[in-house]
Amino acid sequence: MTLPTVAIIGAGPAGLTAALELIRNGGYQVVVLEADDIVGGLSRTVNHNGNRIDIGGHRFFSKSDWVMDWWRQMLPPEPAMNGSSPGPAMMVRNRLSRIYFEGNFFAYPLKAGPETARKLGFLRVARMLASYGRARVRPRRPESNLEDFLINRFGRMLYETFFREYTEKVWGVPCRDISPEWGGQRIKGLSVTKAALHALKAPFQRSGGVAQKGTATSLIEQFLYPRLGPGQMWETVADAIRDGGGEIRLRQPVVGIRHDASRVTAVVTRDQESGAEDIVAADHVISTMPVADLLAGFDPLPPEPVREVGAGLRYRDFMTIGLLLRKLRRTAGASPDSAINLVPDNWIYIQDRGVKVGRLQVFNNWSPHMVSDPGTAWIGMEYFCQEGDDLWSSPDADLATLGADELQRIGLADPEDVLDSVVIRMPKAYPAYFGSYDRFSTIRAYTDDISNLYLVGRNGMHRYNNQDHSMLTARFAVEAIVGKGTEKAAIWNVNVDDDYHEEKSA
Ligand SMILES: Cc1cc2nc3c(=O)[nH]c(=O)nc-3n(C[C@H](O)[C@H](O)[C@H](O)COP(=O)(O)OP(=O)(O)OC[C@H]3O[C@@H](n4cnc5c(N)ncnc54)[C@H](O)[C@@H]3O)c2cc1C
Numbered sequence: 086m087t088l089p090t091v092a093i094i095g096a097g098p099a100g101l102t103a104a105l106e107l108i109r110n111g112g113y114q115v116v117v118l119e120a121d122d123i124v125g126g127l128s129r130t131v132n133h134n135g136n137r138i139d140i141g142g143h144r145f146f147s148k149s150d151w152v153m154d155w156w157r158q159m160l161p162p163e164p165a166m167n168g169s170s171p172g173p174a175m176m177v178r179n180r181l182s183r184i185y186f187e188g189n190f191f192a193y194p195l196k197a198g199p200e201t202a203r204k205l206g207f208l209r210v211a212r213m214l215a216s217y218g219r220a221r222v223r224p225r226r227p228e229s230n231l232e233d234f235l236i237n238r239f240g241r242m243l244y245e246t247f248f249r250e251y252t253e254k255v256w257g258v259p260c261r262d263i264s265p266e267w268g269g270q271r272i273k274g275l276s277v278t279k280a281a282l283h284a285l286k287a288p289f290q291r292s293g294g295v296a297q298k299g300t301a302t303s304l305i306e307q308f309l310y311p312r313l314g315p316g317q318m319w320e321t322v323a324d325a326i327r328d329g330g331g332e333i334r335l336r337q338p339v340v341g342i343r344h345d346a347s348r349v350t351a352v353v354t355r356d357q358e359s360g361a362e363d364i365v366a367a368d369h370v371i372s373t374m375p376v377a378d379l380l381a382g383f384d385p386l387p388p389e390p391v392r393e394v395g396a397g398l399r400y401r402d403f404m405t406i407g408l409l410l411r412k413l414r415r416t417a418g419a420s421p422d423s424a425i426n427l428v429p430d431n432w433i434y435i436q437d438r439g440v441k442v443g444r445l446q447v448f449n450n451w452s453p454h455m456v457s458d459p460g461t462a463w464i465g466m467e468y469f470c471q472e473g474d475d476l477w478s479s480p481d482a483d484l485a486t487l488g489a490d491e492l493q494r495i496g497l498a499d500p501e502d503v504l505d506s507v508v509i510r511m512p513k514a515y516p517a518y519f520g521s522y523d524r525f526s527t528i529r530a531y532t533d534d535i536s537n538l539y540l541v542g543r544n545g546m547h548r549y550n551n552q553d554h555s556m557l558t559a560r561f562a563v564e565a566i567v568g569k570g571t572e573k574a575a576i577w578n579v580n581v582d583d584d585y586h587e588e589k590s591a
Pocket of ligand 1: 099118119124127142143375514543550
């Protein structure tokens with residue numbers, strides 16, 4: 086008996102979760118079609134000469150028990166966090182991230198207190214408080230863009246000092262041009278009042294475990310992390326899929342979606358090396374590929390209004406310059422015991438107008454196993470750019486020089502201490518909440534009507550979904566396929582509120 090085929094586009098967290106859930110359910114032939122030569126999507130780990138890079142630094146935490154249990158089942162937490170045993174496991178990590186601003190390090194999120202006031206200057210703090218007070222008394226209504234959203238929650242001065250520069254680096258457009266929805270997704274539940282209450286309560290609270298259900302996403306202080314970075318999770322999942330009889334075809338970008346308006350009949354792949362096209366007949370299709378690319382590959386093409394919204398979707402691209410350093414310069418917070426002057430942060434936001442770098446990762450602190458020689462500092466300098474712009478198109482050697490120069494300019498390391506470098510470019514890392522995004526409902530209505538097509542994940546739904554959201558959307562798509570009565574609406578409802586369905590109904 087031939088089983089119905091489910092074609093899954095993309096081997097990132099959403100695609101792989103869907104594949105494994107289908108295999109666990111049984112009764113389907115599962116084929117994952119991946120454009121790249123590696124699994125994990127944005128949540129991959131790149132191994133460069135034994136030093137590992139995580140694109141963006143992936144914290145594993147979720148308010149969904151289903152996701153937390155799923156992860157723990159795939160990679161059990163290690164018994165003791167001694168960092169010595171090499172097997173696959175999750176470590177429990179403490180988050181430390183700071184903001185680098187005008188030569189000083191500030192806690193992230195900002196902590197109200199004498200230390201912060203001293204670094205910022207008492208007069209400036211008084212003005213910030215007054216500006217926050219004004220925003221609370223007279224909020225901007227309607228809240229029609231991200232600038233309104235941030236000013237209403239933090240006041241104009243805090244916004245201009247700590248949010249505007251970084252956010253505009255991330256998106257490459259003014260905050261006024263970005264939908265307030267992005268704030269809702271990204272800075273969910275956070276405000277000055279909540280951050281201050283959190284700081285006051287923290288010393289008196291017992292840890293509620295890594296899920297930290299009552300905590301706003303931006304304030305999460307503990308998370309799980311696979312010893313060898315996020316890719317280790319997704320490589321383990323890929324192995325389980327293959328062991329369960331599923332197929333993962335790498336270097337097979339999907340270039341066409343054949344359909345008859347009510348159902349998809351097949352997807353077309355093009356082998357990256359030979360250029361040969363293959364037609365994969367499918368009974369169901371789960372897509373995590375960018376919505377814009379998906380619609381452009383529709384055969385026949387969608388109606389004009391849908392095409393137009395699809396073509397108008399925007400993305401922001403991302404680049405990490407990995408620098409292996411003999412040592413860092415001694416800066417605030419560096420452990421006195423560290424021969425390489427390692428700072429304690431997982432990552433540092435660079436709030437400095439003089440440099441292009443947006444954020445800096447310290448991979449040693451995500452997991453000591455990410456670095457082949459613990460006597461070196463393994464740093465990721467993150468740049469937000471646009472595919473094809475000057476930064477994106479610069480030769481790798483120039484980018485390594487830029488990274489080293491900027492590290493020197495912000496006083497963290499000297500170029501002569503660079504031992505090795507690598508540049509990783511990730512297109513479409515951020516689906517943008519501008520462009521034609523405000524008309525996305527046109528696309529949703531059209532694709533929802535194609536009964537056997539499920540849009541899931543981050544770029545797959547054009548939504549700022551984290552791994553856990555992406556996995557939950559995959560879970561609901563599988564439930565719909567296997568006949569558990571789940572509607573497509575359940576997929577779209579993930580990451581709309583802070584809580585997920587099962588918690589809500591509970
Ligand atoms: C800087 C940064 C930091 C992040 N930090 C965190 C974090 O701390 N915690 C967290 O949980 N999440 C984090 N995320 C989000 C996380 O990376 C995503 O939620 C997750 O990877 C999305 O999974 P996905 O499967 O939907 O998409 P992706 O990871 O984008 O995977 C999609 C896959 O589809 C493939 N593909 C694309 N087009 C085609 C095509 N035409 N044919 C075939 N395959 C195709 C891609 O190659 C890719 O492998 C972060 C993201 C970024 C950019």
